[in-house]
Amino acid sequence: AQKITQTQPGMFVQEKEAVTLDCTYDTSDQSYGLFWYKQPSSGEMIFLIYQGSYDEQNATEGRYSLNFQKARKSANLVISASQLGDSAMYFCARPLASGANNLFFGTGTRLTVIP
Amino acid sequence: NAGVTQTPKFRVLKTGQSMTLLCAQDMNHEYMYWYRQDPGMGLRLIHYSVGEGTTAKGEVPDGYNVSRLKKQNFLLGLESAAPSQTSVYFCASSSWAINQPQHFGDGTRLSIL
Numbered sequence: 001a002q003k004i005t006q007t008q009p010g011m012f013v014q015e016k017e018a019v020t021l022d023c024t025y026d027t028s029d030q031s032y033g034l035f036w037y038k039q040p041s042s043g044e045m046i047f048l049i050y051q052g053s054y055d056e057q058n059a060t061e062g063r064y065s066l067n068f069q070k071a072r073k074s075a076n077l078v079i080s081a082s083q084l085g086d087s088a089m090y091f092c093a094r095p096l097a098s099g100a101n102n103l104f105f106g107t108g109t110r111l112t113v114i115p
Numbered sequence: 116n117a118g119v120t121q122t123p124k125f126r127v128l129k130t131g132q133s134m135t136l137l138c139a140q141d142m143n144h145e146y147m148y149w150y151r152q153d154p155g156m157g158l159r160l161i162h163y164s165v166g167e168g169t170t171a172k173g174e175v176p177d178g179y180n181v182s183r184l185k186k187q188n189f190l191l192g193l194e195s196a197a198p199s200q201t202s203v204y205f206c207a208s209s210s211w212a213i214n215q216p217q218h219f220g221d222g223t224r225l226s227i228l
Contacts, residue, residue: 004157033213033214035216035217043203043221043222044219044221044222045158045205045207045219047216047217047218050214050216052214091157091158093157093158095213096160101146101163101165101209101211101213101217102148102160102163102173103158103160103217104160104174105150105157105158105159106157107155107156107157108157
């Protein structure tokens with residue numbers, strides 16, 4: 001079974017607008033976390049934000065926030081006030097098993113910010 | 116702040132050759148990982164280590180071996196390179212806490228001819 005699904009291969013957003021990148025996951029675990037990483041064209045993997053399954057509030061980090069809907073098993077990344085530097089691949093990831101540190105990555109979404 | 120350093124950054128091999136990719140981290144992390152990234156796919160875990168002297172298989176371990184003789188280093192070996200191993204390889208490290216992110220190196224682009 002697919003552990004992480006990112007259904008949007010590519011997304012476009014106008015500069016200064018907000019954009020939502022979708023991520024759904026498959027788990028029967030009670031305790032888990034979701035990570036989002038950014039990979040610019042230069043290739044490095046940059047950690048953006050983390051959401052724990054027991055966190056009562058949606059995680060936020062600057063312009064990044066998570067729309068976490070546990071019942072729907074989704075953890076969508078919201079980027080507000082998009083900037084040209086946000087153009088990159090974005091990956092959602094979750095641990096392979098409850099309590100594990102190993103991550104399973106989705107296939108990613110390529111975001112392009114249009115000036 | 117070096118973080119996670121991978122060497123080399125690029126390498127071209129011929130089929131059947133062997134090589135070792137080196138990963139070094141200076142954050143005193145217990146856990147280290149090797150991933151590969153292929154076009155159109157996310158990162159896939161090859162092997163990982165939860166501490167010095169320990170290693171374990173990940174999702175795609177065939178054709179690779181690893182060693183962690185020192186806490187700060189994690190080596191990935193290809194004994195007999197195959198064209199299917201052409202990929203970008205990433206090393207990462209993390210603390211034991213499951214809510215802490217993995218920190219990645221800049222990657223090694225490996226081509227097998």
